[in-house]
Amino acid sequence: MWDSARRHLREQLRLERGLPSLPGESVCGPIPLSATQMRMWHRELTTADGRFANNVAAPVVLLGVLDRPALEYAVERVVRRHNALRTAFEETPEGPRQRVRTVGGGGRITYEDLSGGSPEMVDRRLAATVTERFDLTAGVPFRVVVFRRRPDDHIMLVVGHHLVLDGRSLSVILVEVARCYTEYLDGGPVRDDRPIVQLDQFVRWQGDWMRSAAAVPYERYWRSVLADPAFRRFGAHPFRRPSADDHSGGRVVCRVSAEVAARVDGFAAAEGVSSISVYLAAYQAVMEGCLGQRHVVVGIPAVNRGRAELADMVGLLANVLPVAVVEPASRTLRSAVCLAERSVAAAYVHQAMPIEHMTPREMPLLDPAESPIDTFFAAYRQAVPEPVLMTGLELGPWPQLRAKDTETPVMMTVFIDDDGADVRLGYGEWALSESAAHDLLAVYTALMDAGTRRPDVTLASLLGTVGAP
Template structure:
């Protein structure tokens, strides 16, 4: 969920670039991930992969130059991480030229299949976070006018909003380079290290205390763990092995869901989350549970163009008690969502520390099932002489949660080729394959699409009827 509000009350410190101490700390999100990585050595669940399908005349030198300029502009892309006397720290390195290896696959029996195999192999390689680079690119040539650019990035320097900033800057810089023009981009006013230092000061503010009080009250009494029925017993130690299923909601279904959101004066995210809660209610029989989501954390305009891990996890309490119809649930989910947006800055680990749930090996309190919404703004993805198609979330055989659904509404994000394809909503179902079979997740995805179609037609349907699968009614 990338909703943002700008709140610059008098209790919050100013955010600006300034003198830095000798040791730069991690942001709170980075620090939480740092400890998770040390507890689970070799975990690839927090590496990000995307591909750019490039069709047309590609200037590889210009592409390498554009990537080099992105790295120069953004300290996050030339940062490593290490332990220090006062805890983990960021180490910012000088700019360096990007190496862009080109692998020519035109001699393969099926070049496109060879590219898919090369991507599948490349994404299963661990990205060390104690040495450069934490972001790499690899170019695969499959035809005279066909290339695939593979983007690999560690989550310590990544979030979805920042990736979209990267895409826009890459397109702009490549376009300038092939035309022989200077960079059209202004120099960044702040860097990620400035944000990490500012956040440490903010956490000592009265505003942070106010947000902590909100979350402890909101989650008081909420079950910390969500026992969604699984195909195999849960083990005490997670290995974070997973797989993904990509499902596209057809344009006609997506448009009906958008129409419902407009009629009820709620966001598209609210409708899709409410339907997901109904799905989980029917699957588990539970009427009080939490769904985790990532929220942009970019409430101040200075963060709009930052690359780095600002995203924060928030726990959205799904309370279906005393709710009869889907329309009533929409109202409750809307209030929950608005509260999360308003109080999004308090790091999730501080919420957990304040509530002190019982620790259970292999479990993640209030965030074992997640629903994310990737609607952060993205301008036209265009490069001179090229048709460009971006695929995010390429699987590397891992899973962060028991079950996670990522919705990518192309029209809202302004990503897509237009027409029906732009109105479709892509969903990525990532699941722990030690808990779930592929068929189980596929069945859940089918029920979810049917649920969206049904509630769009009639939001006054009773939850008891919606939660019961058709084969059991």
């Protein structure tokens, strides 16, 4: 492990020792929302009359004869296990509150026959289901819809509201549904393996420690980050959401060749940084060069599940860490990568405190439904996910959802594998056109190529040679 990584790990462990123990008892009665949930709640209220839905979803293709009673048993078991899937929200005189409902109510799994439908029609139905709004007062912020394409071909779509689910939660749910489905058909023993911590317990714990002395180092760090001039550009945001709700969007994809990816890895190793920092530094420069931003605030995802007892918890734990850079294109790739590595590592050390806890005090002019982040970036090394194994069924190709969460104006995701990298750019059509998104990706991949060949030339100069506007 690199020396810088060791230093940041030691700092994170030092801060973690200041955190109180996580609770092991259930919470009775209504409790306030977490800081991250509060922003999502305001977002829900401001988009109540539009087509925008604050939902997260995962589709899975199931090939073989589907056993409906087994699937219904599996879904009910998962709902019983996780309080988050039975949480209702309401406004009170004291502010918004959440309360866990008792098991029951049904209606979480439905079936729809799309036999004979065209692929385009199936895509439309998937997108419509993903964006269908939840009644958050009902205590059912989660549903499973099974689309039948042929007798031995189904798409199982898991959808939940972002108030109670994040991306990791979807993975937990899929694995548990598969395990319970198999348990039902194989007649295996029923295991009582409720997670150590529930979402309502975590929210109460997080609120307590953020009001304690243990939170002071975290507050000090995020206060210094939010003091950056990049966060004071009210009215100068490069992506202004239109006055009318427009939530259309799309995604374009390109490939980084194995040659360029190998050059990235070699350069990163020589500099003692992660290759992900190289991809991030180039993205920051492209955002400045192509969009005319002197200040760039890039959000990077943090799953916030470093503790073992949180690994298989269902709930909204993930947050987005802002990393601000002034004029990144004025730097060389060598300089920009080192800065990106330090900035991201420091942000991850302090990820236990969501930025939404600090923005109301440090940025009082910011709309509580909005984020101070301009654009988003995520990168992942190839990993083997936990298998979704269901007796009598095989998984088909993972379908892509056309529904786009355009709260994010532009988000780049890099998936690094053994033969290069796939770069995906999701965008809201109110922020970029499809042709502009393709052009941005072309500039990005060309900059990666040129930058790793000439790492001591400023990125602004290189952008001029690769056709950046």
